[in-house]
Amino acid sequence: xxxxxxxxxxxxxxxxxxxxxxxxxxxxxxxxxxxxxxxxxxxxxxxxxxxxxxxxxxxxxxxxxxxxxxxxxxxxxxxxxxxxxxxxxxxxxxxxxxxxxxxxxxxxxxxxxxxxxxxxxxxxxxxxxxxxxxxxxxxxxxxxxxxxxxxxxxxxxxxxxxxxxxxxxxxxxxxxxxxxxxxxxxxxxxxxxxxxxxxxxxxxxxxxxxxxxxxxxxxxxxxxxxxxxxxxxxxxxxxxxxxxxxxxxxxxxxxxxxxxxxxxxxxxxxxxxxxxxxxxxxxxxxxxxxxxxxxxxxxxxxxxxxxxxxxxxxxxxxxxxxxxxxxxxxxxxxxxxxxxxxxxxxxxxxxxxxxxxxx
Amino acid sequence: xxxxxxxxxxxxxxxxxxxxxxxxxxxxxxxxxxxxxxxxxxxxxxxxxxxxxxxxxxxxxxxxxxxxxxxxxxxxxxxxxxxxxxxxxxxxxxxxxxxxxxxxxxxxxxxxxxxxxxxxxxxxxxxxxxxxxxxxxxxxxxxxxxxxxxxxxxxxxxxx
Numbered sequence: 110x111x112x113x114x115x116x117x118x119x120x121x122x123x124x125x126x127x128x129x130x131x132x133x134x135x136x137x138x139x140x141x142x143x144x145x146x147x148x149x150x151x152x153x154x155x156x157x158x159x160x161x162x163x164x165x166x167x168x169x170x171x172x173x174x175x176x177x178x179x180x181x182x183x184x185x186x187x188x189x190x191x192x193x194x195x196x197x198x199x200x201x202x203x204x205x206x207x208x209x210x211x212x213x214x215x216x217x218x219x220x221x222x223x224x225x226x227x228x229x230x231x232x233x234x235x236x237x238x239x240x241x242x243x244x245x246x247x248x249x250x251x252x253x254x255x256x257x258x259x260x261x262x263x264x265x266x267x268x269x270x271x272x273x274x275x276x277x278x279x280x281x282x283x284x285x286x287x288x289x290x291x292x293x294x295x296x297x298x299x300x301x302x303x304x305x306x307x308x309x310x311x312x313x314x315x316x317x318x319x320x321x322x323x324x325x326x327x328x329x330x331x332x333x334x335x336x337x338x339x340x341x342x343x344x345x346x347x348x349x350x351x352x353x354x355x356x357x358x359x360x361x362x363x364x365x366x367x368x369x370x371x372x373x374x375x376x377x378x379x380x381x382x383x384x385x386x387x388x389x390x391x392x393x394x395x396x397x398x399x400x401x402x403x404x405x406x407x408x409x410x411x412x413x414x415x416x417x418x419x420x421x422x423x424x425x426x427x428x429x430x431x432x433x434x435x436x437x438x439x440x441x442x443x444x445x446x447x448x449x450x451x452x453x454x455x456x457x458x459x460x461x462x463x464x465x466x467x468x
Numbered sequence: 469x470x471x472x473x474x475x476x477x478x479x480x481x482x483x484x485x486x487x488x489x490x491x492x493x494x495x496x497x498x499x500x501x502x503x504x505x506x507x508x509x510x511x512x513x514x515x516x517x518x519x520x521x522x523x524x525x526x527x528x529x530x531x532x533x534x535x536x537x538x539x540x541x542x543x544x545x546x547x548x549x550x551x552x553x554x555x556x557x558x559x560x561x562x563x564x565x566x567x568x569x570x571x572x573x574x575x576x577x578x579x580x581x582x583x584x585x586x587x588x589x590x591x592x593x594x595x596x597x598x599x600x601x602x603x604x605x606x607x608x609x610x611x612x613x614x615x616x617x618x619x620x621x622x623x624x625x626x627x628x
Contacts, residue, residue: 260575260576260590263573263574263575264573264574264575264590264591266574267573267574268573278518281518281519282517282518285519286519286522288550292519380550380552380576381545381546381547381552381576382545382576383545383554383568383576383577383578383589384570384575384576384577384578384588384589384590385589386589387589388575388589388590398591401573401591401605402591402592402604402605404605405605407607412607413605413607414572414573414605
């Protein structure tokens with residue numbers, strides 16, 4: 110008698126022919142070189158996303174949306190529900206670590222030029238997921254309906270409202286009215302738990318299929334080396350086991366952070382109180398927030414914040430389409446220009462984040 | 469013979485051109501139909517996304533409190549309909565009221581006793597006690613409201 114798992118495997122195999130898949134996994138190799146470390150950050154981002162889905166579903170069992178219910182339901186989760194504080198803290202911490210891991214993944218792909226032909230679509234789907242991740246952060250931030258979130262959402266949606274022509278309708282669409290109210294909370298809740306996860310899952314599917322189909326990108330110059338000198342590692346099980354070990358490590362870090370630094374809830378939002386002193390957005394919006402502080406109210410007849418969003422929008426667009434304008438990397442040539450842009454972006458973001466943090 | 473062939477070719481091209489115009493006609497009907505169908509599906513969805521206008525409570529004036537209860541050199545947020553208004557009492561005892569919504573990015577301002585200005589915590593915008601934007605990113609002064617002291621009550625109303 111065959112063991113149960115073997116019989117199960119045969120049952121499926123008989124119907125859908127798993128041979129091809131098994132053969133594919135057996136032949137998948139990961140290049141080994143001095144930049145191999147960066148291959149792990151995509152996997153870490155994926156792991157943190159999975160954590161978000163699981164803890165998000167758990168929070169949904171008790172969370173109630175609505176001006177009069179949201180704050181109180183999170184208070185309930187954190188004080189009455191067994192381990193509710195842990196689940197909520199992990200969700201908040203994992204959200205931040207997810208953005209961090211995705212940022213590292215994005216910059217490492219950028220600097221190793223892994224976006225070059227034929228991986229343009231992998232890069233673009235990755236960028237779209239990154240923008241969605243920021244959307245997840247922004248929409249999720251309001252859900253506890255606390256003071257900081259209330260004003261952050263006012264500012265964030267008002268910035269969208271400053272866009273020429275489409276600004277006003279976009280702002281009303283995001284707020285569900287003229288002002289930030291319970292209607293805004295309902296919308297953000299819908300975006301956060303239905304719209305964004307749906308789109309994200311489709312993009313993630315495409316992204317992962319492309320990575321499997323095309324294999325890992327090798328750094329420029331690696332292709333020139335003779336095949337005998339290229340070192341590789343089988344994906345299954347060698348790389349996968351390393352991946353899993355790192356996931357376990359990340360889960361431990363997450364648990365430590367959530368236990369030692371539980372996420373605060375703050376004070377309930379009150380539309381008739383002043384914005385509290387020291388109010389700041391989440392760290393990943395801080396560099397843009399700090400830039401807005403420095404742009405004067407009017408620059409050559411253009412409103413300061415309009416100039417700010419137009420500039421950041423253009424920068425984001427250029428960044429997303431780097432595989433299409435960096436032709437030299439696609440031809441396998443060195444392109445220092447894109448490196449300089451990348452270094453400028455990293456320095457700008459780090460510098461303005463620190464200044465924003467300190468001020 | 470040759471004439472026959474020529475007329476045959478002419479016939480064929482005529483048939484081809486009526487075929488083509490028939491096909492064009494069908495293309496327009498189908499294409500137009502698809503566009504009309506899309507519009508019929510999308511219009512209700514887009515209209516649904518646009519939130520209905522909520523009947524705003526029309527308020528012409530509100531009572532902010534009694535004169536003796538409001539300290540000199542202080543500011544409070546007063547609910548005016550569904551908008552916040554800041555009532556400032558200068559150290560001279562004079563009352564002033566402005567819309568509390570910062571003209572920069574919609575935050576709610578507060579009175580800073582230490583600086584003697586109206587201040588927005590979000591982006592460090594400052595207004596003087598006449599509501600004029602004096603520092604930071606605010607592009608416009610705060611809208612002013614009228615303050616009337618009637619007997620002991622402080623009343624705030626919209627400027628005509």
